[in-house]
Amino acid sequence: MKKFSLLSNRAGALFLAPGAILVALFVIIPFFWVIFVSFTNRTLLGRTAVNPDFVGLQNYLALFNPETFFTRGQFGFSLILTTQFVILSALVGQALLGLLLAWLMQAVPKPLKAFTETCVIAAWILPEVVIGFAWFAFLDYDNGTLNGILRSIGLPGADLLLQQPFWVIVFFNTWRGAAFSMMLFNSAFQSIPPSYFQAADVAGATSFQKFRDIALPLIRGHVVTDLILITMWTFNVFTPFILTHGGPSYRTELLSIYTYRVAFKDFEFGKGAAVGVIIMLINLAFALVYLRIARSRNKEAEQ
Known part of the structure; x- marks a missing residue:
C-alpha cells in the first residue's frame, strides 16, 4: 500500500483546495464579473436588469466627460475630493501624528507610555460603526456632547457636520488611523541600537537633532511602507458615510461613497462597476509600488 505523505504535492493541494475555492468564489469570480458589468448598462429595475446591453466604453466615457467632470456629485469631483482627503488625512495627518507620538513615547515614563498606547490603540481596534456613531453623537448639533459642553459654559453651539463637513471627516479619519502609524514607527524606533542615541547625548545633540540625523534616516523604509499602506486604506475608507452620508450637497462624497450611491441608490450597476474598476x-x-519597495528592502537586507 502506497504511503500518503503529508509533505507531498497532492497533500498540499488537498489542504489548499478549500481556501482556493473560497478565493475563487468571493474574489476572482466577482472581480471579473465587475469588469464585465462595467461594459454593460445593467440596472436593478427595468429591461436592462434581466437583459443588459453591451455598451462598450460608454460608462467610462460618461465618468470622464469633461463637461461634467468637475461638477459636484460627479465622478471627477469625488476623485479630486478623495485625493485631497488622502493627502490631508493620511499623508499629513496620520503619518505625521503617528510619527510624532511614536517619537515622544520614547522619552516618557513607562506607565504613561503604556496608558497612551492603550488609548491610541483603542481608537484603532474598535469597530468602525461604533466609532462613527460615537463621533456623530459627539458632534450632533441638537443633542451632541460637544455642543452640550459649549452651551454649558455660555458659548454658542456649532453645527460642524453642516458647516465644515470635509474637515470633520479629515479630523475623524486622522484620529482613528494615527494609531497604526504610531505602532509601526514605535517598533521601528525600538529597533535602533540605544548606543546611537547615547553617543548623540554625549555629543550634546538635541532631541530634534537625534530625530533628524539618526532616527529618521534609519526608519525611512518604514516611513515609505506606512505611507503606502495608509494611502490605500484611506483611499477606500467608507466610515465617513456614517457621519455625513456624503453630504451636505455631495461635499463629502468620497469615491467609495460615490460608488455606493451610483450602484445601490441610483441602481446603475454598470456605471457603478466602471467606478469600481477604476x-x-x-x-x-499602490500595491505594485508597495511590492517593489518591499522587494528592494529585502535585497538590501540580504546584502
Missing part, C-alpha cells in the same frame, strides 16, 4: 486599478498601482 478604483481597483488605482489600488493595483
